[in-house]
Amino acid sequence: MTSPQTTVLLLGAGELGTAFLPHLSTLPNTHITIGIRSPPKYTHLQSANISLTAIDLSSPSPSLAKSFSAYDILISATGFGADPSSVLKLAEEALVAGKIRKEQWKGKLWFFPWQWGVDYDVIGDGQGMMPLFGAQRDVRNLLRQKAEASNVKWTVVSTGIFMSFLFEQFWGIVDRSKEEEGKVVVRCLIDWNHKVTVTDVNDIGRVLARVVAGDVEAEDRVLYIAGDTISYGQLVDIVKRVSGKQVEQEAWGLEHLKNELDSAPGDGIKKYRLVFARDGVWWEMSGTVNKALSMDMMDVETFAKSLFSR
Incomplete structure (x- = not known):
């Protein structure tokens, strides 16, 4: 019997999001939907297993959560320029989406928040200078506290810059x-x-595909990678x-x-x-996922x- 298709919602089609596509799209029995505000601008990204959908991340709850709940995996690649309140809102919407999936007898939502950067647990809000960094730390704490009860599993991938x-x-x-x-x-x-x-964006995509494929234990934890x-x-x-x-x-x-x-x-x-x-x-190369997977x-x-x- 054919196993059910894995559905991925990728938020964002900028430098990082587009770097993810070549690697995620090679995963077997997987369909990727790119969620962006203006799909007509990105039709060149479509393929047999990549489609587009219109998503406005400023939409009020629970419309986003309902959209997110239709997918097995939610990956945020929305970019560094996000408003601090928006990254926390997105995490909260993901938690609501997990609850909706539970009501529908679906599996957990696997959430990759926008954390493709430094170690926000350590750096915090940069002594008050970087509210966005502080919000990223708050996202981690929120997921640690509420994800399990919300039918959500999460993975943070720390990449450096x-x-x-x-x-x-x-x-x-x-x-x-x-x-x-x-x-x-x-x-x-x-x-x-x-x-x-530091990590090259193409390599971030390569490692992400290995994580999604289940080649490393990733549920409810922070992973470190480094080029x-x-x-x-x-x-x-x-x-x-x-x-x-x-x-x-x-x-x-x-x-x-x-x-x-x-x-x-x-x-x-x-x-x-x-x-x-x-x-x-920064972190040592010896403790990275790519080192454990022997990836060049x-x-x-x-x-x-x-x-x-x-």
Whole structure:
């Protein structure tokens, strides 16, 4: 007898959501529905086992919960720009959806909240600077307290920052603005020994597919993955090796980062830099899911080589 099809609702079709699709779509007997506000803009993503549906995450309850309850797996890839209240609202809707499924004699809803980043249990709200991070921590606590009674199982996948982000000009860590002069500036947060965990978005999708396939114990827990965990000193060495440029170093210590934020208290990037100068932004590779699954991942040096060869 044929086993029932697994249905997945993927919220969001941005950089991360689209990176998930090639890997989730290869899972056997699985259909993925992408929930976005304007489906006509994303028809190019449709295939035999990928469809589109209109979902407005600002819709009042319980309309979202009713929509969510029709699926076995709910994956949030809504992006970093979410309002702090929206991530908690989404988790609450998922809990209601689980209860609806229970009333309909369906299995648990498996919920992957938007947690594709740092360790929010450790970093919290960044000492009051990052309400969104605090809301992410609150989502974890809510799920720990109420998911079981709500017919929901959950999995958080902590990825560190996206690898491409480490090299973005606006982030300021690898500054290529003087590249035509043969120079690259590499900066550190706090000191050169401070570390950061980074993962390429394609690799996040690869690991997610293995998790959904049941290749790792994932129910009601936080999983850690990493393409690489490096110190800023190691980042300097990598840029020196692959860029062929003169590399200048500049340390952004805690006092400098605080002063920068004081000069522009509303600047979100400066808030991020100060928060990333604290704990909760890196973990050892040895404790990651990808290490346990013996998966080869994109590391920083390989990514940097491709970047500087363009």
